Amino acid sequence: MTLKGKVALVTGSSQGIGQGIVLRLAQAGADVVINYRSHPEGAEETLEKVKAIGGKCYLAECPQSQAYTVQADLGNVDMVRELIAESIGHFGKLDILVNNAGIEKHAPFWDVTEADYDAVLNVNLKGVFFATQTFVQHLMETKRPGKIINISSVHEDLPFPNFTAYCVSKGGMKMFTRNLAVELGALGITINNVAPGAIETPINTKLLNDPEKLGALLKNIPLGRLGQPQDVASLVAFLASSNADYITGSTFFVDGGLLWNYQEQ
Template identity: 60%
Template sequence: MSSLAGRTAIITGSSSGIGQGIAIRLAREGANVVIDYVGAPEGAEETRQKAEATGAKAIVVQADVAKVEAVRMLVDEAWKAFGSADILVNNAGMEKKSDFWETCEDDYDHVLGVNLKGPFFLTQAFVQRLRAAKKPGRVINISSVHEDMAFPGFATYCASKGGVRMLMRDLAVELGPLGITVNNVAPGAIATPINTSLLEDKPKLNALLANIPLGRLGSVDDVAGLVAWLASDEAAYVNGSTFIIDGGLSRNYHEQ
């Protein structure tokens, strides 16, 4: 029997990259998957087809996680389609590069809206339904090594991910008595479409690889495998932790 058979997972931002990989992996483990997207639907449809090819059931929902009414609708659609939703993967995220002294309010609102407000209110809607049904659940946030590591030029991103770290710690305590665990997965440099410019810039890529002890970028499958484990019964006693998945990058400090 598949490890997630009979369960339903909502994965935000799952039309490409890490989110798509997570949705397909959870489907392979037997979960029904709710594929959330904001922009073009083609990627979400590709995720659905690949998820259903594993034998799982999947639906596609367009929902902007920065809007409270949209995340409530997303949870409602999951329950309507599958009768429950017991795994939530807060994956949707974005970044905007700018010097701190030039960062505008719109960029701040956009980044914090997607990266922090979204997980806050989507998790709230997810938990409200579980609490009413007296059911346990799993919340897995795709954070970043930058919930701890400084990233000059990306103050809004670091602030949002630092917020997700503390939100996870608080909710692990607050929701634990309900049987709901909350954990973060914090990727480092992962080979995804969002990093295409890095992958094509050989000097910059080689400089980065020199700082990663394993000597390679992470893959979407690396991250998806960790998420699948956290969603499984094997991780039933894991709560309130961040799992760094960066090949050792954040530990690779050198004295000058």
């Protein structure tokens, strides 16, 4: 599987799952755009890791993948459009868009503020909508096919009490993907969701340091462990490749079996 000659933008890729995706795509030969909002040191770390990959990719012969960092807040539509434009301006094109950036806010439903609701929906759904729209416009102008991979969540299907706005955003992403699979198919553009479960990333630091809560969660995961960013990244790389040309409109769960075994404690 090779992505040599392809250019990929991964939103929210200064750490965690996004960083893992950037590194996996670079290992497959793609040039990558690293996006961050407020973590420039993380973006620089991702950049240095791409530079260090060199010949350690999954190809017999792999040139050094190029990487470029761009700051943008995915909750701001103007910045989203500028992110796409700057990425194209730097590399000359985009072939792959990975909508990874996302946030969550914890609160009982009756205490959710309008500001928190807007923050979650703006990044997780509105930003995804307009990043994808701008990317599709670029593909149409250049008359090329392309790949869109959204990082959704098991919570596009699984209720998550006290995170209603987050669940709403991921449920919206599910229908967004299904609808665009129909609308974009004739253009040779595929779109799919990758839905992680519990992944060991910085966002879960509090959980990782709470043995009781971690133990309760692990009991719900048939494979008995948290996922790693590379578990998600490997599937993203497959969906971005020509091996997945006949796959569109689907959600792929990367959750160790959590979705079908979960029970609220």
